[in-house]
Every structure is written in C-alpha cells, then in structure tokens.
Amino acid sequence: MRSFAVKPAINFMYKPQFNTCSVLKFKHFANKPYALFSVIGKVVIIGVLNVATLQTATAADPMTTNREPADTTDTKMVSLQGVNVVGTRAPLTQSQQARMVTVLSREEIQAAPVQSVNDLLKYVAGIDVRQKGPLGALTDVSIRGGNSEQITVLLNGINICDPQTGHNTFDIPVDMNDIERVEVIEGPAARVYGTSSLLGAINIVTKAPKQTSLTAHAEGGSYGYLSAGIRGNIASGRWNNQLSATTTRSDGYLRNSKGGLNADYNTVKSFYQGSYSDPTVDVRWHAGLSAKNFGSNTFYSAKYDNQFEHTFKSYTAIQAESKQGAFHLKPAIYWNHIYDRFELFRGEPGKYPFNYHRTDVWGLNLNAYFDWTLGRTAFGAEVRNEDLVSGNLGEPLDNPKHIHGTGRMYNHGLNRTNIQLFLEHNIILKRLTVSPGITAVKNTQANMNMEVYPSIDASYRIGDNWKIFASYNTSLRMPSFTELYYSVGGHKADSHLLPEKLYAVEGGVHYLSNGVKAKASVFYNHHKNLIDWINDGTLDDNGAALWKSVNFGEINAVGADAQVEFDFRSLLPAQRFLKSLSLSYSYLNQDEKEHEGIISQYSLEYLKNKFVAKTQFNVFRNLNLGINFRMQHRMGSYLDTANNRHTYGTYCLVDSRLSWDETRWNAFVEANNLLSRQYVDYGNVRQPGFWLIAGVAINIR
Template sequence: MRMFRKTRRLLALSTLPGLGALPGLGALPAWAETPANATELPDLVVSASRVPVATDKVGSAVTVITRQELETRQVREVADALRDVPGVTVTRSGGRGNQTEVYIRGAKSNQTLVLIDGIEVNNPVGGSSFDFADLMTTEIERIEILRGPQSALWGSDAVGGVINIITRKGKGAASAHGLVEGGSLGSAHVEAGVNRSGAGGRTHYALGASYSRTDGISSANSRRGNTEEDGYQNTSVIFRGDVSPSENVTLDVAGRLVSAVLDYDTFSADPALGLQRATDADITEYRLQAFGRVGAELRAFDDHWRNRLDFSVTDYNSRGEEDDLWDYTQNGTKVKYAYQSTYEADTTLGVAAHHTLTGLVEHEKESVFYKSNWSKVAPDVESTGLVAEYRVDLFKRLSVSGSVRHDLNEMFDNATTYRVTTAYTVPGSETKLRGSVGTGVKNPTLFQLYGYTSTFRGNPDLRPETSFGWDVGVEQPLLSHRLTVGATFFHNEIDKLIQGSGVSADNVSGVSHINGVELTASAEPIDNLRVAASYTFQKAEDAEGKNLVRRPQHAGSVNVSYRFLEERANVFSSVHYNGERQDSTYDLSYASGRTTLDGYTVVDVGGSYEVVKDKVELFGRVENAFDEKYEELFSYGTPGIGGFAGIRFKL
C-alpha cells in the first residue's frame, strides 16, 4: 500500500470536493485610514487595476498588510499573516512546511492568483494553486489581498481574488538588517538583507536571504496515535533591482530562489476507522523553486504614456521518496510574455476628470513533467489574453473603472470576462462607498485533465468553471478618526464547479452560491493603543445545498497593540477564531463522505524592546498560548503552545 501514499496525500489535499493596515494590528481594508508611517511605499494599491491606484479610489474590497505590521507581530510565514484578513481561510496539513492553502470568500485555493513582484507563481504541477508552505516574510514590504472575481484583469486563476506580494525596494544610503530567532520544537530562523539606491536615485537594489528550520510535529495528528516528528528546512534568497539609464527608460529585475526539505506523513487506510486518514510514514520531499522576471518600461509625453514589456518564469521542482521503496519527480513551469501600454490624460470640459486607458496582450505556456514508479506524463497548454481597462476620476471623490478580457485558449472555448468598479467619498462625513461586479473563468488544471498519479485518473471532458460576483461596502471614520468601522456584503456564483470524486474529477451541474458579510473595526482610544477586529460570515453551498468543505460559516480575529516607554517597547495580542466546518473523508474504497470539524480559538501574545533606538531590538512571543487542541484538516495535527525569542538589528 505504500506505493499509493503520495497519491493519497495529493488527492486528500488538492482534489477534495469544493476543490489599511495599522501597525501592530490585524490587517484592515486598504480603504481605511492608514498612518503615514505604516509603510515606506506610496498609499497605492497595485493589484486593484493594471496600474497603481490610490486606496481611496479602489472599488473592490482590498486589504493591505505592511512590513511594519509583520515586524511588530513577529510573523515569519505569509500564511499566518493572511489569517487576520476578512473573507480569507487558511488550512495547513500538519506543521510547518506542509501543504498550506488559502481560500478567498469560499473560492477554491486554485481560484486565487498569487503574484510576487509581478510574477505569477501558481504551480502548474500542483493543480494551479499556490502552496504557501515555503513562503517566508523575509524582505516583504507589503501584501495586498484583492477579493472578488478578477479574471478580467488577471486571467483564469483569479476567480476568487488576487494576493499580490511586493518585496523591499532599495532606498537611500546602503543599509543592512537582520534577525536571529530560536524557540520551541528545535526551531531556528535567521535572516539578513542589504538595500541601497544610488546614481541620484536612478538605481535601486535589495538583496535578502533567510534560513529556517524546525524539528516539527507529527503531520498526522498525534492525538490519533501518531508520534513521529516531521522536520522542515527552508532556505530562501530574494533579489529586486532596477536601473534607469535615461529619464524615460527603466530596466528592472526580480527573483526568488527557495530550497526546502520536508518530512511528511501519508494518507492511508485505517480499517478500524473504516476511512483513509493521515498516519505516520518516513517520506521526505526535496523542493526547489525559482521565480524570475525581467522588464523594461518606456515613458513618453511627460510620463502620460507608459509602455512596458515583461518576461517571467516560474519553475517548480520536487522529488519525494520513502525509504528507497518508491520515489517520484515532478516539475511545473510557467513562461509568460506581456506587453502593456497605458495612457493618462486630464480633461476640463464640463467637469475636471482624469482618464486612464490601458491595453495588455500576454501569452503564457504551462508545462508539467511527472515521473514515478507507476507513470510518466508531460502535458502542456498555451493561452493568450487580451485586456482593455478604462478608469476615470471625477470631482476628486468619484472613481469608476471598467475592464474586459478575451482569452484565446488552446484546449477550451475562448472566453470573455468583465469587471466594473466604483468608489465614492461623501463630502463632509468622509463616508467611503464602493462596489464592484465581475465575471470569472477557471480552466481545468493539467492534473484534473491528465491525472498523472497512480490512483487518480484524469477527465479530459472537464469544462471551465465560470463565475459571477459582486460586493458593496461602506467605511465610516468616527471620533476624529479615532474609530473606523466598515462593512462589505458579497455574493459569488460558480457554475460547473469542478469537484473531486475520490479517483477523478467532474463538473457539478448547477450553480454553487457563496454569500456573506465582512465587518471590520479599528480604534485608537488613547495614543499608541490600537485595536483592530474583523468578523466574516459566509454561507458557501453547492448546487444541491450542501456546504462546501473547509469553509467556516463564522470566522474572526481581534488584535491589540500598545507602545510605551517612548515607543521603544511594544506588547501585542492576537486572537483568531474559526468556527465549525465540514471536511471531506474517504472510505476504504475511496468513496467520499463528510465529517464535521470543531471550531477553535488560538491566542498569540508577544512583545519587544528596542535596546538601541531604531537599531537593536529584543523580542519574544508565545504562540497558541492556551495550548488549543484542534484540526484544520481531518486527521492532521496542529502545533501546541510554543515560545520564541530573538534579536533584530538594523544598520
């Protein structure tokens, strides 16, 4: 039975049915008031349009997490930062390094597009989803989470939304930074980086690296009799740079290299339980990820006309083995070419207006290579996308955008999607109103089509999923901006949803519906005391009225941060709640079923003190302070209480 273990893990995790921030606080909507010192970047959102847009002009629901927040809360993994975001659910199959999936507003993990410095990093060999397991926060400047259908801007993978990650850009004189941390489970984390700008601001570079390791916990839940530790190591190198040889030309490059080693457990039969479940195994996986992009921008007519060329490559390689009994090798590659042209103009006829018109053409090729003891396949697919977007800003308070995209697909029918947004700030009250509506298309993945593992057969007759969604939101500052509250209502429909049946995948007839509300509040009742809270209610059902798995109906978070001793000391607390939700099970013949997982609350606390102001900081935290026992996925373990401490420096 060991020969099926890799397949069962992939099946259990990837093809199951339903397949403005304030410093030191949980992430808040980007259209909330944000202190000027919260980030070094301009108050712009990159992913909400094909061009950067001011936060008060964004019509879609978007949340921004800044580097200052990541440092204040001592967040080491991007997935942990996302747990505070309204409408976002994070699941991990065990301890650090195990498969980590993100669901936005009930959409499947492979319906969320992830960008890192403009590189699309969804993994072709991993079902076109992005596994957050190996993504550290090293060198990250900000994270944008754009919710709702975005296919008209970003293509097939953006049905649920977009997560856009931007790394540090060189600024000012040469500087260095780093940290050293140790803690529970034999954990250690080290990172360092340098950055600089020169030549009168015409060159910038930033280089960073990190090493992280842990002895880990048993990926299979130890409370079910599994005691073997599953360790993890991660080495990451990040680079970003640009040079402007002339006033109107900029050349830029970005890259990320990740090497990781993970011990993980299998998903195998338990005759006593009558189900497949996670159990101890001696399986090791070696991963190598390389993401790169080179680009050039030409500006003309006083920067009113901007033309950009980009070439990017995403390459995943992994190899797994169990005690020399079996092994597999897999590679997934995405190559992309893009040309974008944007023209901006102001008009004063009748009413002052600012216009932005953008056109884009892009071509991509995805390819997969998979070889194991049982199979060898190498499918690929190509597509071309054509995008047009128009934005207009009126009265300095009203912004409207419309976009349309036409995809030329090699395997499927060509598809057209659209998106319309609006944002308005009410004079006097500063009430911010916004709304968006759009459609999306998600093509079947190469794994779903070809089924290149031993127990999962592909279905070449699968059809693309289509979606329609809208949201409306309001945000109101009160008490001289000491308090800000917000609410967003959303509705998504997904037609021809692709669900795994245990050994294959099929389109489900009918329309799945996801409805919900996101509530946020942030307050600074006294100077340096900041409180943020969010709550999400979502009802996610398939066409038969059954709950989509792994989508809790209730979720929320509360974050508190207080700075004192002339702002050299900081303490914080984070509370995360996920309510009861269903997960998939498989019996001994792989027939699918359901189980209900209990809700849980996890509390983290920590603090820091600057021994040398703005230079040297001591910090520490306790994760899962009350040692909550819970499962994010059926039969997989989660870490108990853990302590961590370290030192951070800036030169």
C-alpha cells in the same frame, strides 16, 4: 525627528487634466500637536509618497524592515491614502480605487506574531488559511469559500502560481524581512491579474531601501525550530541592488505510526532584486529560489503517514515602465522553474515509485495606459505557457525525458498556452470613480474559442470620510495538472474537466477618518463547473475512500465582511499605553443541498464564520505587546482512516508577540496557541498546541 522627502506629483492621476481631480492639502493638521508641517507655518501640498500606507509618521530609520529594528518615536497615525495599489489595470491611488483592496503594511507585518506570509494571512477575515503544519510547511490559502487553486499569488505583480498544484504555491523565495506590503483583492480579479484569480489575488510587494544597508536576524523555538537570515542592499545614484538569504528548519510535531517524527522540514530561500530609475523610465528585476524538504505525514492521504516531499523553485522576472508623456508602456517577462518529488513512503522507492514533476512557466506581459479627455484607458495582453513533464501526470510523451539523478524517465506531460487580452477604462470625477473593462481569454489545452468576461467597479465618495462601492465581475479558471491527471494513492482524476466559471456581485461602504477606518460589504458568488475532489462513498481497491476530481455543477454563495480599526494614538493622544485595535468578521453561506451525502476536500469545507481581533500596546518605553485572537467555524466533514465521518467544529486561538524595539536592534518573544487548543484545519492533520519562538534582529549598517 528625521525628515521624510516629499516627491513632486508627476503621475497623471494627480494632475487636473481631466474631470478636475482634487488636490490634497494638509490643512486639517493645523495647530495640532502632531502637525508635521505646523513648524513651517505654511500649508503643504503633497504629491506622490512612495510608501504603501504611511500609517505612522515615525522617525523610523530608512533601513527599518519588517522584523528588523524600528524607531519607536511616539507620533500620530496619519492615513494618506496616496499609494498606488493594484485594484485596477491602470494605476490609481488607494483612495481613488473603485475596488476595495486590503493592504497589510510593513508596520502590521512587523507587529504580527508570524514567521511566514501564510501565517500573516490568517488575520485577514476573508481568507481561509488551512495549515498542514506550522510556519508554512504546507498551507492551502483560499478566499471567500474557495480553494487554493482559485486565487492568484503574485510577487511584485508577477504571477508565481504553480500550475501543477495550488498546494505548493506559497513556496515563495522571499523572507518576511524582504516584504514591504501585501495587497489582497477579495473576489474575482480577472481584469487585473488574469483569469486564474477566480476568487481573488494576493500580491506580495518587496521593499528596496533607498540607502545602503546590512541587516541580520536569528530565531529559535519549539519543535527544534531554528532560522537565520541576512540581507544587504547597495544604493548608488539611480541603481539599487539587494540580496537576501534565509535558512529555516524544524523537527516537526507529528509522529508516524512507527513513532518517528514526520512533520519535519528545512528550507533555504535566496532573493536578489535590482532597479534602475531615471526621469524617463523605471526598470526592475528579480531572481529568487526556494528549496524545501518536508515530511508530509498524512497531508495528502490519511491512510499513509510517512509521506515526504521535496520542492525546488526558481523565479526570474524583469519589468519596466515609461514615465514621461501621456502614454505609459509597462512590459514584463518572467520564467518560473518548478521541480517536485513526492514520496508516498519516505525513502522507500522500492515500495512505491517516487512521483517526479518538472514545470516551466514562461510569461510575457505587455500593458499600457494613456490619459485623455474622458479619463484613463488601459489595455494589455499576456501570453503564458505552462509546460509539465512528469512520471505520472499528463498525456504520454512521444519523446520521454530523463529524470536527473535517477535511471527513470519523464514519460508523461502536458503543454498549454493561455492567451489573455485586457481592456479597461477609468472615469475619475471629483467624487465618482467608474472602472468598466473586459477580459478575453483562450487556452490551448481546452480547445476553447476566445471567450469574453466583462466587469465593472464603481465607487462614490460622500463627504470627506465615506465611500460606497459596488462591482460586478466574471472570470474562469483552468484545472490544475493534478486535478486533470492525478490518479494514484486513492485518487482518480478526470482529464476532461471543464474550466470553472464565476459570476460575482458585491456592494459595500467604506469609512476613513483620523484614527478610525472601517468597511463593510456583502457579496453573491455564482459558480459553474466548480472543480473539487469529492468522495461519494466509493472505495478504492484497498478499501480506502476514493477521491475523484469532478465538476460540481452550480453552487451559490452569499457572504458579508466587516472590519473596523482604531488608532488610539490619534484618538487619545494623551495616553501611550493603547496603540491600536482591529476587529473583523466574515460570514459565508453556500447553497449545497444538491450535494448532501458528498464529502468534499475543499469547496464544501468552507469557513462559515471567522472573527479576528488584534490589539497593540506600548507596555513600557520601547516594550510593545501585541495580542491576536481568532475564532473559526468550518462547515463540512472528513473521513478518518477507518472511514468514519467527523464534522469540523469551532475553535478559538490566541497568539501574542512581545518585543523590545530600538533603532538599531530589536528582540522578541512570540507565543502561538497560548491556550494550547486542539484543532484541525484539514481532516486528520492535527495542529500543534502551544509553541514559542524567540529572536533578535540587528541593523549592522
């Protein structure tokens, strides 16, 4: 078995400087067959482990990646809870967090029958993934009954949300093989990620192997799906540089009224990241691009079935953190460049002019935290400028700009700056963690005064296994550019929309022991000025349903989440066949009586019930099998092309992944929608039936 390094504890949270934090000792593993340290006959005190969640103390090769080869040495699952996850403004370990953060680890990503982050999030009960095509061609992701505009998506802690529209937010530049873990906060997270995280946040954390490595993978399957990628990493002393590239294409599965395929797509992704680390400072930087072309069929309007869209996005950021002394400074600067071309009639600009949009987002974060007698205090500020030029979104420009490659001009646009200030204090006692804070925000587009949004999270640890937690959080969200100005193709926007506001209360319990992990929570959300696209029976000039962006007023939502995970390698060490089982359920109910007769595109079409079951088996030697089950029941209804109303139903799906995993290579076969169920996530966009994907990955070096 290969060894893994134990790094001395250097972060304040592991020093008994205030309130006498406990030291974690592995004395529970003495005289057990899986005791990693019993061979030395000593008690080992662990400090910081630089992994997301060490769920298996395997003899994995340091270069093992998500879809790449993994060592299959059969050892026991040990949850250390010692990783820093971002549930607070100041860094705290997962066990110290007062806020519950769901972490999808590298092992879970590797075992899931998915090819994109969008698909991975389907297996989180509290997340609604509404697809308009498989493999992430176009997907809306929301949390706890919201819509895709109401969450913040981050790449290594950097906000990569698209202010033009939430539909394209998940055009991320990283392949699944680049990802170390995915962190999910359900509920308002303004104090941590800014006010755009109205109902939650998703942070995608990329990995940087500590050793020089080279890996490659190739996949193919149904609907003409092909994908190939390569990733190389060079590690030298304090420096680490990594570059990856992936290309993916598919013929799609939907045809337009003329019989042509029009859910096809092709994407190219490239991602570079580097880092430098010494005893005084950590510096990280990344640059990535994503280019995607996809036939969008009836994705945006049921009346037009030959739509098409092209997006190009680039992401650049640099981050740093000082490491010595009681005062820690964490600055970051980033630039997101976004280009979008939408074709209502594919390849026919003479029939209807193409819509062109270009967005540049500049951001500067300055965060700091320090330790003192009464705890850990964090404060910070963010300035984020969003600049859009467009052919049809925004206010008329005094100086129109040329659209590259065309004879047209960007003659509309909007520029707004969002300023946010943060203050948080963390009190960490032996069993109690309390994290109160405030967020102050001002946005130039709304001509609003500085507004303050308070929040507080608290948790209490009962014994070694139980924790109870509660929180109160508030936040707001500015309308997207599309919500403010998109008034074409059967849509009528309102440029005077008010910012959304949310007040949320949550409480629950968490249990953790060797082999069992469980949590349950209940929450209440009070929405004010909720923004959505609705139809109240009004038709446009062509007789089609007219969708209008409006502020709803007030909506109340009550919900509950529950999850339990069993690691049978720890519970039943004598057997090898059954590895793990996870069960999760989410319930939501909205007070919507005042909206009877209204058809909503998003907010009133929420998931009332969602149940997810995942199980992993070791079939034979290195042959592993995963089976995932989902049941979803959606509220709301939609209109077809003849303006007939249909209600959403309940559907159940089964997905599976069979893989042979060696140290230097693996091969897999994935089957999605095994029972070939017919269903829709979004009205008038039928989802594919059974589809199959097979692939291979090798660790070249």
